[in-house]
Amino acid sequence: xxxxxxxxxxxxxxxxxxxxxxxxxxxxxxxxxxxxxxxxxxxxxxxxxxxxxxxxxxxxxxxxxxxxxxxxxxxxxxxxxxxxxxxxxxxxxxxxxxxxxxxxxxxxxxxxxxxxxxxxxxxxxxx
Numbered sequence: 001x002x003x004x005x006x007x008x009x010x011x012x013x014x015x016x017x018x019x020x021x022x023x024x025x026x027x028x029x030x031x032x033x034x035x036x037x038x039x040x041x042x043x044x045x046x047x048x049x050x051x052x053x054x055x056x057x058x059x060x061x062x063x064x065x066x067x068x069x070x071x072x073x074x075x076x077x078x079x080x081x082x083x084x085x086x087x088x089x090x091x092x093x094x095x096x097x098x099x100x101x102x103x104x105x106x107x108x109x110x111x112x113x114x115x116x117x118x119x120x121x122x123x124x125x126x127x
Contacts, residue, residue, distance in 0.1 A: 001025055002048055004032045006040040007055040016053055023116045037062025041070055056086035056093055072101035081122040
């Protein structure tokens with residue numbers, strides 16, 4: 001299973017990859033990384049991706065919400081599971097993410113057990 005981890009922080013991307021690697025998904029996990037929305041979209045257009053873990057706050061002109069909306073507007077990608085991740089626990093962000101098509105939402109610091117449950121639920125829902 002190919003995961004795209006989108007976050008402008010390399011340590012956070014590494015932490016997310018470690019958490020996902022510990023989940024018993026039933027198949028090997030591979031990772032692509034993007035430090036911004038523009039590179040995330042390029043990877044989504046050129047590579048096969050099964051799941052996106054997407055930071056809300058990206059330090060470029062394209063936010064995580066912009067990336068999510070781009071994914072959901074694409075016929076090819078619109079069913080791709082996406083979990084938004086943020087350090088902000090603002091309920092409005094959660095609502096906006098879900099309304100825009102996120103499968104779920106995780107707040108930093110990430111609770112490993114809850115994060116695993118959300119990923120497994122999203123995988124099951126799509127299959």
